[in-house]
Amino acid sequence: MLLLSGCGNVLCQAQTDKQVDSLKQYEAQKRCEQLVDKHMDNSYRDGRDDNMPLLQESIANNTHSD
Numbered sequence: 001m002l003l004l005s006g007c008g009n010v011l012c013q014a015q016t017d018k019q020v021d022s023l024k025q026y027e028a029q030k031r032c033e034q035l036v037d038k039h040m041d042n043s044y045r046d047g048r049d050d051n052m053p054l055l056q057e058s059i060a061n062n063t064h065s066d
Contacts, residue, residue, distance in 0.1 A: 008036035 012032035 008033055008040070012036065 012029045015028075015032055
């Protein structure tokens with residue numbers, strides 16, 4: 001996840017480095033990073049939610065009670 005966050009940082013730098021005002025550039029970069037982070041969090045959560053029923057089924061099928 002840290003690697004993806006670093007990629008988001010580089011992507012945002014590339015998109016915001018055209019700003020002339022350094023404060024506006026910083027603000028635009030932070031907004032971009034927040035959007036990237038939010039998207040990654042949502043994507044991770046969706047994938048986890050999709051896999052949870054499969055995990056529960058596997059646990060139920062592989063749990064032996066004596």
